Amino acid sequence: MTVHLGIDLGTSSVKCVLLSESGEVTAASQVAYGIDRPHPGWAEQDPELWWSATVDAVREVLVRGGALPSSIGLSGQMHGIVLLDERGLPVRPAIIWPDARTRAEAELWRTAVGDAQVTSRCGMPIASGLAGLSLTWLSKHEPAALAAASSVLQPKDWIRFRLTGALALEPTDACATLLFSIVDEQPVPELLALAGVSREQLPPMMATQSVAGEVTRRAADATGLRPGTPVAAGGGDQAMAAIALGLDRPERAAISISSSGTAVVPLELGTRSIATLSRTHHVIAGAHPGSRMAMGVVLAAGLATRWLAEDLLQGLASEGELLEAADAILPGSEGLTANPHLGGLRTPVVDGRPQGAFLGLGFHHRPAHLMRAVVDGVALSLAQSVLATPARSPVKEIVLSGGGSRFAVWHRAIADASGLPVVLSADVDHSPLGAALVGAIAAGQPVDFDSGARIRGRVEPDPVRAAAYRRVAATAAGCGAQPMVSLDTPPISEVTSA
Template sequence: MPQYLMGIDLGTSSVKVLLIDSSGIILGVRANSYEIQSRHPGWAEQDMDLLWEATASTIKELLTGTGIDPIQIKGIGLSGQMHGLVLLNRERQLIRPAIIWIDQRSASYLEAMSRSEIYRQFQEITLNTPGTGFYVSSLLWLKEQEPENYRKIWKALLPKDYIRYRLCGKIGTEETDASGTLIFDTSKRLWARDLAERVGIDSQIFPDCYTSCETAGTVTLQCARATGLAPGTPVMFGGGDQPMQAVGNGIISPGTVCANIGTGSQLSCVVDRPLFDKAYRTNTFCHVQGMWTIMGASLNGGIALNWLRDNFFQGNGYASLNRYIDDVPAGSDGLIFLPYLAGERSPHMDSKARAIFFGLTLRHNYKHFARAVMEGITFSLREAMEIFLELGISCEKVVASGGGAKSRSWLQIQADILGKEIYTSRCTQEACLGAAIIAGVGAGIYSSLKEACDQLVLFKDEIVYPQDKNCQVYEEQFRKYRQLYPCNRSLF
């Protein structure tokens, strides 16, 4: 009898569900989108009940479309957008909309904190610099601005943890997502309860923490009715979307870099010790099987390209944008885009940073803008790579993932700006695949993550190589790009 695995990826703009058999054949993928709510400038929230409804309907659509017997699904794994804050009261009901990772409302609180000793303690314990949109930053804002809601909190979860709760009834989280809260001792892999007390947060609201492959519970009858899943199907804890993206690309040990361009963009790698940048320009989080991941995370990835498409290329899809950029030479004839439309995280951790088009002349047209945006997003990844190299991390092999891996032209831009060979997975939903891999190990179908990755992660035959002429152009462009933020910081 065939054995199937399901991977669920709760993204920022959509939920995706993948079904794969134990030999590596993908039976199907379904997705449904939803919106980000912004009741005030700089706010970013989502209604978790709507996200659950989208997840449930997507699962049902996938099961109907594939026609498989749900009893043959041996495990379900989860991946999800990181850092967001989801609040439950003692009746396990949602208190308010989730505050998600792109939210900027806590900026003034963090600015005040940056001048205090507690800020340094956050860095030393979490190995990260507090930023807007992080779980702990949103909690501190809530405690001050919505005290009535704060007093109602029984448990404070992360977005995917709420979806898991709706699947199997288990309240909990796991190390990869918990380390992204910035109230977690990343080296010791446990909640930083003493630090929480120092900033006036009751650590009892933190959910119990597990490892990614542990079984959280099984599909409940209520969930089965909503999704079509079989009651009793094992549900694993899973992980944050970036660690799961890495797993879905087979990156479970040191040696390979993942360049992901989704809503945001991230350059990440795996290390076997809690290595971190002493200037805190990057993030260090927990990875699977006792490893850690170092990440250069930008708030501006595909969201910047979406902005350009929706506001300047109405009626044009991504296929049109890809054709446009092929008509423009590498370097966009001197046009450079600083992509900080939503502030920036790595390497500046500055919510006030803003985007710039630099070098604009009469020779430039709409096609230049399309290429410059793709190049600017990739320059941001290059900044993270420079930090990795400073830390002695090998960056010889780069695996591209996310929406940025679906464009052959953008893959060439990545190869030329990063100066590396670019590999891509045959599966275009790597976070979903990573979640399914976790499910397979947790269900005992595979004896280890390595065995699961060897079986399920396959790469395309085509490797995208850097072109020397383009690399030379981009080296000069990157030198100018790196000066744009410091030269304009005071204006921001």
């Protein structure tokens, strides 16, 4: 049986899947790791830990699947930076996307270039956690580390390097760094200078769905893979998930509830439209050449629900128990409103300051009410991201994915907050699936994969609960929320041509 391996280097774990030529997941594995926070607001991880976790996850999935893959595709957390020296060794720990140390650097970028110029070129805002700002911080505070770096990579590019020995970038990740233009996928010299890096420190750009290299003998000995197995360039986790979620269907958007929360809508936009939309959304490159997607982000979705259960409530009940209990409480949480932006905001405005808050607490509220309010806040923000995105055809349904899709409270919250049906994918982890599909395409062995048939349920919005969400949205401003669009406004369907 022919199988294809997808590897997704996430924020909290690496996940692997084996996908057969008929589109069946024959095996899966997952190895977890943590985030290092050596100072308040910092977020780092050791690239060597990523590699050891990947080795363990690959070995486990090969044992479970009982077959060696014919191709390998990669997916990974976006926006982070890995610095390699001339020997190919990490210079320092990787700085990853939840990092919030670069407030001063953000102001420097705004003074030197300006928000409008950066977003119109890059499709991304000047925001902490993005690679360009993290590099500027390093140039000021750790110049020796940056000078020692012969290559600057994104996280999944490091895993590809360990597998193949080949250094490369690809558009879905590179164009989300603030170093490359979202229009032509070329480096922006002015922004490279601000980041303190040279063009020579950036590896060559490869097409996402191309073969970037082959598994080396050394990597094969470590992982159990076959030497010479083709490895695709791969892509950022959102672009890879979009393939598995069927976002080539014009009426479909996607929301993922994982550590962060993301809302993704495929676009067919001209240059002026990208510049306009990037004021409130991220505009990122898709896996297909020239494709673009709009993305709204909640930095703390699963991170917020885990924080509530494990840190604030000190394990009085598990996160899962609280999410299940919250499903029995109506939207609005009996007068309690939460702002879930514990790590700041990325969309619709950029504000790196912690925004978390509860408003309306009363003696009648219990832990499940707190969880319900957090779910409401995340759901409203992501629903508004979808409703505020221009598309050629109005969005008619939202496909829900990520670890949060295991819980019914998220199904109903997204449907009711958006007023749109929610399609429940039969697959939970779409980024490694998309990576496997890209690996198969790169190797010339496409898989028979029909995302439209991989559905386990559908949740229609409830008019009473939808009305409750409109009331929650009306009071959310008092808790610091930043609405993009009124929930009474129908989805935007106009597109501005270039």
